[in-house]
Amino acid sequence: MKNIIAFTGSTNPNSINEKLLITAINKLPKDSVNLVQLSDKNIPIYSQKIEEEGIPKPIKELFQLFTKADGFMIASPEHNGLLSAFLKNIIDWLSRVDQKFFGDKPVLLMSTSPGEYGGASHLQTLxxxxxxxxxxxxxxxxxxxxxxxxxxxNLTISDPIEGSKLNEAIQAFIK
Known part of the structure; x- marks a missing residue:
């Protein structure tokens, strides 16, 4: 894959999910991944009233990036067992442009947390x-x-078993 879009569902400037995402990105060839900082974009909370005025420009631009992508890497924090409200808002807006916004392309989902399960429960839902x-x-x-x-x-996984699991997930994604 030559053009992978990577992003997190976090607005935390010290996001551990972004650190995990960067670790994964570093395992791929340089220049093959575009890390998109969604938190830098001014995206309003979705509402039909705002949509009547038109899709926000940052969503249109993001959708254009999606159309050119070969695949997607998403690191999603878990908030109370679910994806973050921030990520859900992005999804809500993208689905208003086109319900099929991933365009039949590969997706790798990741999550981490200080807790034992690392956000695994919401990854299943997502x-x-x-x-x-x-x-x-x-x-x-x-x-x-x-x-x-x-x-x-060093932005690395220090547990060798976990490092192998991430490598396996990345290999399945790029094949």
Whole structure:
């Protein structure tokens, strides 16, 4: 894949999910991944009233990036067992442009948290929805116990078993 769009569903400037995403990106050839900082875009909370005025420009631009992508890497934080409201808002807007916004392209879902399960419960829910938006879910990866299994200084997974699991998820994604 030559053009992968990568993003997180987090607005936290010190996001552990973004750190995990960067770790995954670093395992791929340079210049093959476009890390999109969604939190830098001014995107209003979806409402029909705002939609009547037109799709916001940042969503139109993001959708254009999606049409040119070969695949998607998403690191989604878990908020109370679900995806973040921020990520859901992005999805709501994209689906108003085109319900099938992933365009039958591969999707890798990831999550991490300080907790034992690393956000795995919401990845299952989100993974079940990906085909609804015409995404081809190739793999998921969740890293639990982030504080003990991740080397923040080097942006690497310090647990060799977990590192292998991430590599397997990436290989399934790029095949």
């Amino acid at each position: 993974g079940n929805l990906i085909p609804y938006w015409a995404g081809n879910l190739t793999s998921t990866y969740s890293l639990g116990d982030f504080n003990n299994k991740f080397d923040i200084e």
